[in-house]
Amino acid sequence: xSTQPTIKVTSMKDMVFEKGVGFLASLKDLPKHIxxxxxxxxxxxxxxxxxxxxxxxxxxxxxxGLTHAQAISWLxxxxxxxxxxxxxxxxxxxxxxxxxxxxxxxxxLIDALKGLSINEAAGGYFIAxxxxxxxxxxxxxxxxxxxxxxxxxxxxxAGAMIRFGTDIIKSTQAAPIxxxxxxFGYLVLPRIVKKIPPVLGALMLxxxxxxxxxxxxxxxxxxxFAGPQLIMPQFSLNSIFAIGIPLAVLVIGSENAQAIGVxxxxxxxxxxxxxxxxxGIGSMITSFFGGHNANIAGPMTAICASEEAGENKEGRYAAxxxxxxxxxxxxxxxxxxxxxxxxxxxxxxxxxxxxxMINVLISTFHDAFSSKQFKIGAFFSLIIAMSGVVILxxxxxxxxxxxxxxxxxxxxxxxxxxxxxx
Numbered sequence: 177x178s179t180q181p182t183i184k185v186t187s188m189k190d191m192v193f194e195k196g197v198g199f200l201a202s203l204k205d206l207p208k209h210i211x212x213x214x215x216x217x218x219x220x221x222x223x224x225x226x227x228x229x230x231x232x233x234x235x236x237x238x239x240x241g242l243t244h245a246q247a248i249s250w251l252x253x254x255x256x257x258x259x260x261x262x263x264x265x266x267x268x269x270x271x272x273x274x275x276x277x278x279x280x281x282x283x284x285l286i287d288a289l290k291g292l293s294i295n296e297a298a299g300g301y302f303i304a305x306x307x308x309x310x311x312x313x314x315x316x317x318x319x320x321x322x323x324x325x326x327x328x329x330x331x332x333x334a335g336a337m338i339r340f341g342t343d344i345i346k347s348t349q350a351a352p353i354x355x356x357x358x359x360f361g362y363l364v365l366p367r368i369v370k371k372i373p374p375v376l377g378a379l380m381l382x383x384x385x386x387x388x389x390x391x392x393x394x395x396x397x398x399x400x401f402a403g404p405q406l407i408m409p410q411f412s413l414n415s416i417f418a419i420g421i422p423l424a425v426l427v428i429g430s431e432n433a434q435a436i437g438v439x440x441x442x443x444x445x446x447x448x449x450x451x452x453x454x455x456g457i458g459s460m461i462t463s464f465f466g467g468h469n470a471n472i473a474g475p476m477t478a479i480c481a482s483e484e485a486g487e488n489k490e491g492r493y494a495a496x497x498x499x500x501x502x503x504x505x506x507x508x509x510x511x512x513x514x515x516x517x518x519x520x521x522x523x524x525x526x527x528x529x530x531x532x533m534i535n536v537l538i539s540t541f542h543d544a545f546s547s548k549q550f551k552i553g554a555f556f557s558l559i560i561a562m563s564g565v566v567i568l569x570x571x572x573x574x575x576x577x578x579x580x581x582x583x584x585x586x587x588x589x590x591x592x593x594x595x596x597x598x
Contacts, residue, residue, distance in 0.1 A: 194447030196268035202493065203267060209491030210498075216376040217485035217532065218498025221274065221476040223379075223520065224529045225499075226255070226506045226513065229279045236282055240289035240297075245405055246466055248511045252404040253467030256507030257458055261470055262500025265454065266493040271444055272480040273435065273451060274496050275458065275503070276473030281426045285468060288418050294466055299409035300419025301463035307424035308471070309456025317428060318448040325595060326440065328580035331544035331554035333437040334537060335561025336573050337478060341537055344530035347523035357385035358527045375484050375532050382524045392519045402511035407466045419468075425574065427455050427471045433573050434474030441540045442481045443489065475529070483535040549591040553584025 230251060237247035254277040261275025289297055311317050348355025361381030362374045372380075386392065432455060439446040451472050458470030479485070480495035506513045544554045557580030565572050584591060 193453075194269075194450050196447070197270045199267045202270045205270075205491075206267075206494055206497065209486070209488070209494035211486065211491075211494075212371070212376060213373045213484065213486040214491065214494040215498055216373050216379070217480050217482070217492070217495035218502065220375050220379065220484075220528055220532050221479040221495070221499045222502035222506070223525060224479065224532075225276055225473065225476050225503065229277075229282065230255075233277075233282050236285045236289060240285070240292075242289075242294060242466075245402060246294055246407075248402045249404040249407065250466045250468070251510035252507045253462040253465035254470055254507070255503050255510060257462050257467070257470040258473070259500040259502070259504030259507060261454055261458055261472070262476075262496050262503060265447075265451070265472075266496040266500065269447055270490065270493050271439065271446065272477060272485065272492040272496040273439070273446065274473040274476035274480055274499055275454075275470060276431065276476050277462075277467070277469050278423065278426050278431050278471060281423050281468055285419070288422070292412075292415055292418070293410070294407055295410040296412050296415040297419060297468075298407050298463045298466055299411040300415035301423065301468050302409045302460055303411070303416050303420030304423035304427065304469060305456045305459030305461075305463060307420065307456070308427050308459060309453060311424075311428065312449050312452030312454075312456055315449050317432075317452045322448075324577055324581060325550045325553065325584065325591070327544045327547050327550040327554040328557045328577065328584065329433075329437045330441055330540045331557035331580060332561045332573055332576040333434055333441060333478075334540040334544055335558040335563075335576060336434055336474070337438075337533055337537055337540070338562055340475070340526075340530045340533040342530075343526040347526040347530075351390075351521060351523035353389050354382055354385045354521060354524050355527050358382035358524065358531065362531045373484065375528065378528055378531050382528065386521055386524055390521060400511060401509065404465050406464060409463050422568075423459075423469060427459065427469055428452065428574075431474045432472045433577065435472045435477040437540070438474065438478045438481055438536060441536065441543055444481065475533075478536045479529070479532045481536070482532060484532050549594060550580075550584050550588060552587045553580040553591075556580050556583040 233251060234247060237250055258275035258277055265273040348359065358378040358381060361377035365377035365381065366372050366374045432451060436446050436448055455471035462468065462470045476499060480499055481492055485492040485495040544558065545551060557576045560579045561572050561576035563572060565575060567575060
């Protein structure tokens with residue numbers, strides 16, 4: 177039975193860097209971990225990340241008056257560099273740590289970009305990256321996450337991710353033939369043909385059902401190639417306060433927090449500080465192409481870290497490598513790849529993403545409420561995350577962690593004493 181390699185931690189003054197297992201070791205083992213399950217998980221994660229979220233970015237770009245070329249450059253940067261982050265971290269730590277960009281931030285930017293030039297926006301993105309980088313180098317994020325009780329973290333993940341589960345039902349109701357075909361491919365087909373992973377079966381039958389019913393609408397799609405643009409950041413107080421600080425909080429409080437919790441739920445030891453550091457560096461780099469950030473991905477990490485990526489936990493990093501390659505290719509050919517985004521029905525994407533999350537959701541609910549400690553705090557963390565509340569432009573996952581801890585301190589103070597004594 178394979179075991180997950182231990183991550184060594186080296187302290188240098190106030191900076192904490194988690195050492196990886198080595199690129200050569202990961203590359204050497206990669207071929208034996210490339211199989212139908214890791215490939216399918218990586219492809220499903222890429223389909224999820226390259227469809228609906230990409231349309232949110234396009235909407236933000238259009239609403240803020242960016243040119244088509246600037247929008248393509250934005251897409252290039254957040255996908256290409258996110259893909260590189262996936263490949264880099266997967267091979268450095270032999271863990272399924274996926275790179276992406278902050279999806280809630282794309283929604284925030286629909287309003288925040290109005291009245292700002294693309295150069296001022298890039299300045300805000302750059303400042304956000306600097307803030308995240310400093311927090312990562314200080315080791316502060318790692319210390320904070322280690323002090324938050326695990327049930328509260330797991331409840332936050334369950335609450336933040338539960339919409340993927342409910343979307344299975346909603347999307348199946350909206351497109352019953354496509355949804356039922358995908359469910360049949362997930363639940364029944366693997367029992368008939370045992371070599372087909374459940375999510376792959378869902379993907380196959382979902383595509384067939386789409387072709388036989390609504391079809392793939394390709395009219396009016398432009399397949400012209402367009403490269404990225406270099407955009408020099410300009411700094412202003414408006415862009416710093418409207419974009420820089422809120423974006424930094426979103427990077428840490430939503431995507432990174434979700435990914436850390438998901439990895440912990442699957443029994444991994446995530447390199448919290450380095451994940452924060454690389455998110456800061458990624459955001460600084462993407463700003464020069466008009467991209468709002470490249471950081472750690474919550475949902476994509478959840479898909480690639482789940483049992484759907486294989487029973488062997490040590491080999492699931494291969495799914496992240498597959499996802500990273502596809503993300504980078506999507507970025508390079510963003511102008512062309514974007515044309516394919518509208519082909520796949522949204523309901524099929526929702527069902528596939530939800531099915532890929534099933535085991536993650538089950539494990540997070542178990543870890544959140546199987547313990548006798550922090551139950552009330554975990555419950556409040558769950559319902560705050562499920563609410564989707566946004567306060568001061570900060571999304572629900574961060575408020576769920578804060579709320580859960582505060583409630584536990586009030587209602588369950590003895591649990592903190594017990595945890596500290598263990």
